Amino acid sequence: MPELPEVETVRGGLNQLTLSQEVTGGDVLLQRTIAYPFSVDEFIDKVKGNTIATWHRRGKYLLAELSSSSPSYLGVHLRMTGQLLWLTQDQPLHKHTRVRLFFGEKQELRFVDQRTFGQMWYVPSHVAVESIITGLAKLAVDPFSPEFTVAYFADKLKKSRRPIKTGLLDQSMVAGLGNIYADEALFKSGILPTTLCTELQLPQIELLRTAIIQVLSASIAVGGTTFSNFLSVKGVNGNYGGEAWVYNRTGEPCKICGNVIGRIKLGGRSSHFCSQCQS
DNA sequence: CAATGCACCTGCTCGC
DNA sequence: TGCGAGCAGGTGCATT
Numbered sequence: 001m002p003e004l005p006e007v008e009t010v011r012g013g014l015n016q017l018t019l020s021q022e023v024t025g026g027d028v029l030l031q032r033t034i035a036y037p038f039s040v041d042e043f044i045d046k047v048k049g050n051t052i053a054t055w056h057r058r059g060k061y062l063l064a065e066l067s068s069s070s071p072s073y074l075g076v077h078l079r080m081t082g083q084l085l086w087l088t089q090d091q092p093l094h095k096h097t098r099v100r101l102f103f104g105e106k107q108e109l110r111f112v113d114q115r116t117f118g119q120m121w122y123v124p125s126h127v128a129v130e131s132i133i134t135g136l137a138k139l140a141v142d143p144f145s146p147e148f149t150v151a152y153f154a155d156k157l158k159k160s161r162r163p164i165k166t167g168l169l170d171q172s173m174v175a176g177l178g179n180i181y182a183d184e185a186l187f188k189s190g191i192l193p194t195t196l197c198t199e200l201q202l203p204q205i206e207l208l209r210t211a212i213i214q215v216l217s218a219s220i221a222v223g224g225t226t227f228s229n230f231l232s233v234k235g236v237n238g239n240y241g242g243e244a245w246v247y248n249r250t251g252e253p254c255k256i257c258g259n260v261i262g263r264i265k266l267g268g269r270s271s272h273f274c275s276q277c278q279s
Numbered sequence: 280c281a282a283t284g285c286a287c288c289t290g291c292t293c294g295c
Numbered sequence: 296t297g298c299g300a301g302c303a304g305g306t307g308c309a310t311t
Contacts, residue, residue: 002304002305003304003305006304032287060305060306077305077306078304078305079304079305079306080288080303080304080305080306081288081289081303081304096289114288114289114290115287115288115289115290115303115305116287116288116289117287117288117305117306118305134307135306135307159281160281160282161281161282162281162282162283166282166283169305171305171306178304178305179303179304179305180304181304228304229304230304247304267282267283267284268283268284268285269305270302270303
């Protein structure tokens with residue numbers, strides 16, 4: 001479900017709904033969802049009594065800053081199938097409910113995750129967030145950051161001899177792209193996914209950088225639902241727009257030239273492309 | 280060191 | 296209808 005646009009949409013919803021209300025308790029239904037601390041009782045104990053000042057996003061990670069002069073953090077990664085839902089506590093439990101955090105008397109932030117890859121962390125005050133949520137340490141710049149310049153991108157690419165599709169999925173190259181938006185950005189910039197990073201010329205790198213930003217912002221603009229079968233925090237949506245140019249369109253005609261969309265595996269992931277429009 | 284393959288899970292779809 | 300194979304939006308670790 002969630003790549004950068006979906007995570008950003010969730011962040012927006014959480015900032016509207018969850019701030020300034022005390023966490024009054026919680027329930028962990030699947031232990032291994034809690035990556036830190038080791039004890040789930042300690043996790044609930046530490047989160048309890050806090051209020052959330054604001055939700056941040058770094059790549060596909062969500063970080064709740066807990067109100068304090070020296071803040072602690074609640075980290076969440078949705079991985080493949082995680083959802084955060086804002087509900088009343090009396091709502092029937094979904095089969096895949098993994099963690100419940102109670103807010104005030106009636107409200108609840110519920111973590112539902114079919115495939116159980118999703119994780120949550122509690123990061124104490126005065127501790128570097130990257131030392132607990134280790135995935136953050138290797139995270140590259142955000143595609144919307146002013147640091148994501150052509151020069152930055154070109155420098156990363158010239159050091160990497162592997163297919164560009166694989167490179168785009170590497171969160172230490174750019175943070176936030178996943179399989180869908182990587183394929184879409186490559187189509188938009190006319191680059192075959194198999195092209196080696198080192199083979200890309202400056203004009204192509206400029207095109208690709210622009211395509212990444214465009215594809216992601218277009219999706220954020222419609223609430224991350226462009227091609228995601230995705231639920232917002234309020235539980236609305238879940239529409240599959242089918243607006244992708246290439247993703248999941250194997251065997252169908254290219255929307256630009258009519259050529260059949262192909263699929264190959266790169267780095268273990270399906271890559272969709274038009275061999276006519278991309279070279 | 281960089282690149283690759285696979286494990287981690289549950290559930291759905293497809294072909295036989 | 297049943298069954299196995301293959302697939303799914305991500306990441307981390309072992310192996311080359």
